[in-house]
Amino acid sequence: MIYFVTGTDTDAGKTLISEAMLRGATGSTLGLKPIASGCEQSNDGLRNADAQALMSASSVELDYKQVNPFAFEPAIAPHIAAEQAGVAITCQALNDAIPVDAMMQTDFVLVEGAGGWLLPISHGQTLDQWVAKQQWPVILVVGIKLGCLNHAMLTIKSIETAGLTVAGWVGNQLDPDMEYAPENIAYLKANIKAPCLGVVPYLQRVNAQAASAYIDLSLLD
Template sequence: MTFFVTGTDTDCGKTLISSALLTAAKGETLGFKPIASGCAVTENGLRNSDALTLMEASTIKLPYEDINPYAFEPAIAPHIAATEKGVDLLPNRIAAQLKMAEYVGADFCVIEGAGGWRLPLSQGHFLSEVVQSMQLPVILVVGMKLGCLNHALLTAEAIRADGLNIVGWIANQVDPDMANQQENLAFLKDTLKAPFIGYVPYLAEPSASAVAEYLDLTQLS
């Protein structure tokens, strides 16, 4: 099964949660990060830390370029970075590259988005169009901090308006000092109307294996 992992915003913990999902899943696993900016220049080419984290958590090993086909050095919006490089980020091309997951024998696959749900691509397109064209089930990561209620509800509303199904959501505590955390979490549980996969507390030294302990993947079945 292939899932698309989106979040309420940049830095809500999508990569940490995606790698934890891969760690917690059974069978052969595979993670993709199709678009990434803020990549480091290495002797092997541009490399993104998020993509490398997903590769480490995956049991199926593919070349880096298959996992992260669109890599940009500047830490700016990918569609701007792509324009500067003369690259067209088009939904049909991205979807075609991601469909390789169907042919490599993955039992559990995650495709991690970039930014939030409406990440701009080239020529007025959005990454959400890729998810629509592939009809992928969506896992929503909510970065628990001030403002997350509005971000979570608007993101869920947009996903459903696009005709897609939120098969699960995860609360990830990004602000350790968030006021009324329990009340905010209770509100989201009552309001999001989607299976709750787990609450991940703020961890001083987070890792995929540590976070996996807080996730209940049976909610995805």
């Protein structure tokens, strides 16, 4: 099954949760990060830490370029970075770049987005338009912090308006000192129709293996 992973914001924790889900899944697994800015130069070219984390958590081995075909060095909005690099990110370009054959042969595939749900990828095109064409079910990562209720409900509404299914959502505690965090989580559970796959508490050290213990992928069924 192929799922698209989006977040309520840039730092909601998409990669942590995606890596945790890949490590907790059964069967063959594959994580992809088609678009990434904030990459670092290496002897092998531009490399993104999030994409490398997904590769490490995946059982299916692919070349880096297949996992992260659009990599940009500046840590800025990808459509701006792409324009500066003279690269056109379009829905068709994304279709041409993703490893479709490998995806179809893998039991559990996560395609991680960049930024939030309505990320622009070029002038006139946004990432959600590409996901809508694929008709992938969406897993939403909700960064649990002040403002998460509005961000989560707006994102859910936009996903559903696009005609897509929210397969589930995961809460990721970002602020250890957030007041009334349990009440905020309870509101989300009561008002999001899709199942809550889990709530990952604030982790002093970011650890996908530890995070995976809080996520129940069987709820996706």
